[in-house]
Amino acid sequence: MPIDHKTVQHVATLASLSLTDEETLAMTRDLGAIVGHIAELAAIDTTGVPPTSHVSMGRTAWRDDVVKPGLTHEEALAQAPRTTLGGFAVPGFVES
């Protein structure tokens, strides 16, 4: 499956990355080579092989329903580039 310019642009949009034209060109080239290598996976016989999504062998670890102190309001906002009225500020948008 080739990776072309359009695919890279679409994927960049999904990933919220605003690439310059130069970057898109370079990425198309690099990703093309990488995906070319990755394509070898297709040839491997995986009939009846279950996927591994977790290697952990432990039992499920649940948490008691007890409130614990988190961050103070000041700590929560301390690293925010912009805040307004106690909240994180972003360019105004319409709810969707």
Place this chain on the structure above:
Amino acid sequence: MNLLELPVTTLAHLVQRGEVKAIEVAEACFARIDVTNDRVGAFLALSREETSLQAKSIDEKRARGEALGALAGVPVALKDSLVTRATVTTAGSKMLAGYVPPYDATVVARLRAADALLPGKTNMDEFAMGSSTETSAFGPCRNPWDLSRAPGGSSGGSAAAVAARMTPAALGSDTGGSIRQPAAFTGSVGVKPTYGRVSRFGLIAFASSLDQVGPFASDVRGAARVLEVIAGRDGRDATSLDIAPGRWERDCDRGASGLRIGVPEEYFAEGLDAEVEASVRQSIDQLQADGCVVVPVTLPHTRHAIATYYVLATAEASSNLARFDGVRFGARVEPSRDLRDLYGATRDHGFGAEVKRRILLGTFVLSAGHYEAYYLKAQKVRTLIARDFAEAFERCDAIVCPTAPTPAFLLGDKTGDPLSMYLSDVYTLPASLAGLPAMSVPCAPAKSGLPVGLQIVSRPLDEATMFALGAAVERHHAPRAAAL
């Protein structure tokens, strides 16, 4: 006596007995850093005052007659992907330049509780994505053995700190080899524990199902001690196993006699540097002389590890890095017209090229129409790779092989070709995919003097065998510090 030349356990012992003061160690540590860091670029940030206070408080504890922790007075460098409260943590990225986390990683808290000294944060490939520390946004780290060479990556700074004896120990993180490979390149011991052994709470995530925090040390015993301190269940990491750490320092004295060591043919094929091969084979012969039984084994799906890893790791990374959006912390590009502009511009500015590449690749393999062919397929191949090991472990107790196909390469050698950088991870990736414990321990150096690492991979949760073998290899090759 150069305090920083002492192995971890010896130093801790002296501080515990009051024969050496923690403040002396702290001063020696910063003196050494001041002399070497400009050339090496191991540390991104130093905590002089805080470390001095830590050291004084340890000395006061001792003076009061209280028992000190297992790492008393031992400086441990911390990879800058481990969050440290009130001190800048960057993960090697412009995106987090100046970021001050409001909490400590669990492993950091455990080190503190063991009375370790934490002098600073080390350089790394950006967001742990790389094998040479060249993608760091804050300048490369250089290999103390040869400053024109890479220390390996992504935990290059931590490895270099130990190699140059700025600290006798360090913490790194290993996702596809990021502890083991730099350890091999810098002549240190580097350990990736069984997945789930060590808490990831506070480790800035790259690939969640692969990441593990682990120790670097100047010797195997030191690595064992550090691992004992940081391992064990953490209620804040749901993937951390409810299994107590082993007595791994003790296992270092077990000896290797009777152990069956598996030598996988796929790791001794084309692409392996002749000197690396010779060095590794020499150690295998030495182990055999020590009483090990050498068993040829096969791990047939080894060559698929690269493709499998780069699908799964980048997929997880693309999701883990979505939180970097300029809203709550980190870099933000202003002014922005709207949300899309804010996200796009901030992420384009904050991330370097390698990180962008991996985010794009990861997003691609998860995207509609590609999920089955890439992500799901890779998960199945991951199962096959794990099965390879399981089958091999029926015939041997540990696998012994090279850590990397070559010694440390020159800075700039692979930066033009991302794929070639990925291909150099071929020996470390499989153990990561299978979640197995693995260590790199120095064996005979190349003729050039450059370090060579031997990798030991053992069964899940069998760090004991891994440490026993590592110590056995080390008995033939005393730890060497870089002459810097």
Place this chain on the structure above:
Amino acid sequence: MSEYETVIGLEVHAQLLTHTKAFCACPATFGAAPNTQVCPTCLGLPGALPVLSARAVEFAVRTALALGCTLQKTSRFSRKNYFYPDLPKGYQISQFDEPCSEGGALSIEVPGASGARVEKVVRITRVHMEEDAGKSSHARGEDSIVDLNRSGVALVEIVGEPELSSGAEAAEYLRSLREILIFIGINDGNLEEGSFRCDANVSIRKKGAPQLGTRVELKNINSFRFVQKAIEYEALRQQAIVEGGGRIEHETRGWDEKAGRTFSMRSKETAQDYRYFPEPDLPPLVLEDAWIEQVRQAMPELPRAKRERFVSQYEITPYAAQVLTQHPQIASFFEHCARLHGDGAKAANFVQSEILGGIVTRGLEADFPISPAQLAELLGLVDAATISGKQAKEVYALIAGTPRAPADVVRERGMAQVSDAAAIDAIVAAIVLANSRQAEALRAGKASLMGFFVGQVMKETKGSANPQMVNDAIKRALGLG
């Protein structure tokens, strides 16, 4: 609307009444000052990790069991990836291809063909667990402000099959579902605060057509009445388009109550690609049989079963049962009293007529003016003819809001009825003697004079004579049947 039929499928998101959020120990309460109930995990800070709440699992399993779903002993969490300011990690932890339960049903009552109410069973596709997002507030032209207090609150998503045929059915489905969630104690049903939220997928098709039409998603409607209106409007809007030769756009629409119409919010033509994959930070969710059984045992009685039981066990009318089960605490209060007193019908009547108005509900809690024990004692005094029913209302008014025993009040105020037959006869005799003219008239058949004599006796006894006994005594004294 004869040619077309409307097809509606509802998705409900219900916040679980756990003390903490789904994946961290922050409080899950509503209404706190912005960004004061947050921690590294629900803020999505680098290095933070999720840990699942046991109580959230219990509540989700309770919900699945209450709706007759099949539990998946092993299920998985997934990441749903998209960028949005109120989604701090850039993904939501949800369950995609391996939810914790599937395949249940909800039985509702809808108007049948003949007009009588009939039962309709709507199948449920799945119930799964996920986390809530934060909230954004907007001022025109300026910054939008993000509050992450709600980020990470535990939710269950309940997806119904597209088997509803009208706005009215949809409203009925929502009412029934909300009631169940309230009665099993996992949700407080608060639509205004957004703890119970509903999205409606609406499409139309020609009657009898096998395929579903293109669906439109109606979102952000916070009242059942509005949901009904919105669906009805939307069905007509779609019909008009189709009849005009147009195509329905797959999109998201909101409801404008003022204008009485749905409006487009966001086109789903370029459908979002959420790139679901298994959440690596959480191990698979494994439910053990013994644990499931515990949850089943601890399950509160479902409202419909409770109503049926009230009718048969306490011999009250279905209407009364409906009224008394409008809130689980009211049902509990009634039942407690019925058990103490022994006569459910009497308890039911008194609660409905006198007490309901004074009950204050706050979510799943309620404050009552008196306790079941006080009410049982009060009803007992009436049964023993110590006081009349009318007097009982007075006594209630006096003890409401206090822990006072009704018997004490009756004693203090000397309200105890004269129930001594001899004493009453004596008084009646005296009054009859004093009012011989009226006595004659009553004997002769002027029945309205009964009231006069009863009144006189009451006046004499200061209202404390047992009215039934007074009536009987007067009849006896005058030789009436």
